[in-house]
Amino acid sequence: MTSNERIQLVTRLIPAGCVASYGQIADLAGLPNAARQVSKALKADKDPETLPWHRVINAQGRISFPKDSAPYRLQMERLRVEGVIINNGKVDLRQFRWQPDMATLTLSIPF
């Protein structure tokens, strides 16, 4: 199991209506301080259709695509549909940040 696969696995665990930061995903995948690798892993995923990449945003609660770009709008739309409120282009992390329990992680992630 490669690092990329673990990142993708963790990402697929994020429930609808929640978001997680790149750094958070990296941590959960056992790769502290590898936030930048997360972006690459998501982009490299073999089956983007089943990957909730839109639930991954940066530590400021903002979408990391250029404002008004196609992927930016798509991500924002998907989050909105799932009930995630976006004010002035940013998500209230205190309200929507994913807080995985230990059971979920230990049962789902092969280390």
Add this chain to the structure above:
DNA sequence: GCCGTGACTACAT
């Protein structure tokens, strides 16, 4: 094995 890259982050202006 070295080097450039990036959908990042934390901290300082």
Add this chain to the structure above:
DNA sequence: GATGTAGCCACGG
């Protein structure tokens, strides 16, 4: 807030 800067690290060439 809006920049700038310096770490960060797995991956591909």
